[in-house]
Amino acid sequence: MSATFLKHFDSITDPRIERCKKHELIDILLLAISAVLSGAEGWEDIEDFGHLKLDWLKKYGAFKEGIPRHDTIARVICRLKSDEIEHSFQSWISSLIETTGADIIAIDGKTARRSFTTKDRKSALHTVSAWSCQHQLGVLRPSPRN
Known part of the structure; x- marks a missing residue:
């Protein structure tokens, strides 16, 4: 994850109003993607994953306000531009393939x-x-x- 993940997902536009930002967008993205890759199947699963893996997540993100509630995660993720997420995810996976030399x-x-x-x-x-x-x-x- 670390810098590679952050570098590829840092360009996603945050749709929230500045005064309504309690959690960093990159933290929410890191949480959601890590949880889904680990088998989470819904917003509550993502929140539960965050509480269970908070120490691990803090190695890569700030999480100053802890784990966001599942409704916050859903609200933020649903407002993101899908083409930006797709581009960032493909770019990240391509960089991992280049680094590891692994097959898809x-x-x-x-x-x-x-x-x-x-x-x-x-x-x-x-x-x-x-x-x-x-x-x-x-x-x-x-x-x-x-």
């Missing part, structure tokens, strides 16, 4: 509609695919049925 592995998962039955207690059919961009090679793995 695209992962996708699907659940087949109406593939489960409650009568037979069969779970839904899931498939996961992984694609190596560098080697143009993919793998498809269906889940076993109960």
Whole structure:
């Protein structure tokens, strides 16, 4: 994370009024992206992640006012320009690939509609695919049925 993350996300325009800024935008971005990459699935999950990982987050951001509430996180993130976030994220990931020399592995998962039955207690059919961009090679793995 550190300077690499901060450098790429520092250019995002903060849509808030100056007097309404209790938390730094870069801290909110660092929190939200770290939480989502760690599996957070909603605004409350992001806030919970922040409280659990505050010491780690403070290594990279100020967090002078602590962790923002989930409604604050949602309000700020929803007002950001999506093209700025996309550009910053792609730039950051590209820099990580250059630094590490690692390949990009695209992962996708699907659940087949109406593939489960409650009568037979069969779970839904899931498939996961992984694609190596560098080697143009993919793998498809269906889940076993109960």
